[in-house]
Amino acid sequence: MTDLQAVREVIELFTIHYFDDLEMAGTVKLIERTRGGYLSIDFTSRHSDDDIDKFHQSLFSYLKQWAQNNSSGFQDIITISSFTIEYLLPDKDGSKQNKSKNIKLFFLPSHYYSLKPDGSIQRRSKFKAKFLAFWNNLFLRNTLLTTITTITFVIIGIYKLQSDKSFFEKLSKSYDYINIACGIIASLVLGYLVTKVMAIRQDKQRHTADIKNLSNKLTYFRNVCYDLAGDHTYWSPNNPNYNSYQYAKSIKNDISFDEYYYPNLGDDVEYAKFTSFYREDLSHNIVSLILQLEMMAGDSMLHSRLTYTEFPPNYIYSHDEMKKFALFTEANLIWYCGAEANIFPKIFPVSYAGKEMVKDINRIYPETPLKGITNENLQAVSLDFQYNIIPRLYHLTKVVGSDLPVTINYFVTSFILLLACGVILPTLAYVFVDTGYALLFVFPAIGIIAHILLSLKSILRAENTLDSKYDFL
Secondary structure (H helix, E strand, C coil), X not given: CXXXXXXXXXXXXXXXXXXXXXXXXXXXXXXXXXXXXXXXXXXXXXXXXXXHHHHHHHHXXXXXXXXXXCHHHCCCHHHHHEEEEEEECCCECCECCCEEEEEECCCCCHHXXXXXXXXXXXXXXXXXXXXXXXXXXXXXXXXXXXXXXXXXXXXXXXXXXXXXXXXXXXXXXXXXXXXXXXHHHHHHXXXXXXHHHHHHHHHHHCCHHHHHHHHHHHHHHHHHHHHHHCCCCCCCCCCCCHHHHHHXXXXXXXXXXXXXXXXXXXXXXXXHHHHHHCCCCCCHHHXXXXXXXXXHHCXXXXXXXXXXXXXXXXXXXXXXXXXXXXXXXXXXXXXXXXXXXXXXXXXXXXXXXXXXXXXXXXXXXXXXXXXXXXXXXXXXXXXXXXHHHHHHHHHHHHHXXXXXXXXXXXXXXXXXXXXXXXXXXXXXXXXXXXXXXHHCCHHHHHHHHHHHHXXXXXXXXXXXXXXXXXXCC
């Protein structure tokens, strides 16, 4: 089985799982090409207006995670790095409604392959690809060059010290010059580090007000999820989905939302766990919804006392917590159950939980207060959190929780090495070994300075380039 054939099977299983009301086996077809491949999914038998964009987003998220988990087992990563999926839809008014999407599972730099004159791919050997990957890394390449040069000069210096008596005087003068240069560069680096760290702290501080506001909104929305899952007036025995609801509540501590909604088809044990909880006589959508609400605001939220806190709670979410809530942006079951599955009523019955949901939604949007919960406004709130609030809070928490950038770490390392090779190690060698060998540290110091000079232009260019994901937040 080729890699693309494995991808085809995964897509077909995911499609069957996603649309649990239809038998989709055999509807995913594959045509392999020299550059990537083409897959088609036949939806022409479906008469409902399913949102293909939402399905594609869920499929892409699942495929990307699956590809990362199984990357070591692929025979040819180039063939599945990028391919096309065409969704075959029913004709409307005599015109085709098919949609084509590109799937990019891996970003492959050009050193993995080269293009022949006819446009076909010339794959490079693993050794050559690894070497080119190393060589294209600026810091690694400069480190290799300066290390080889430094070792060469140290060996020559040891030989000259033993054979040429005048070489000691030349080395001593060179050491004085390099010491001055090391002091100047070290002072410049230290000044840069202090200024840069202060600037980074100021940049992070300007996001704190937004994070506090968005964190409060997320807490209110989690309260909405908590009350929606616990509204026993709505989820009463008269509800046609009551059995599915009860079953989901009974398994919520045994299987998580992502394990149930995104079963690991490549792991027999994980997939067996999913199938052991999947029941064809119950609504997969309702079970998925309740498990997602449990993920957003289950017992963990109850134990945190956020459901009974004063308002505003001012609880600040960490980036690790946001990683869990980011699953909501990939699959919004509140919206799907209301808009596509038509499970929710137009107007929810009046209940204590419903009144609490109204309070929390009005806290989120105080400018447009609600009087009751409807299917329409519940969908609108969930979509706002799916596409706006949760993604923005996710990115902001990543920014303020990020470690020091590569340039800071680079200059910190350079600063330490300059002091070590310019002062500390020569002094120790002078005291415990020999003056001549102490002076040989002039060559490592020259190597460090050369590394900084070779990398400086690229570092300054990177510092002058804005990151569209974070600098415009």
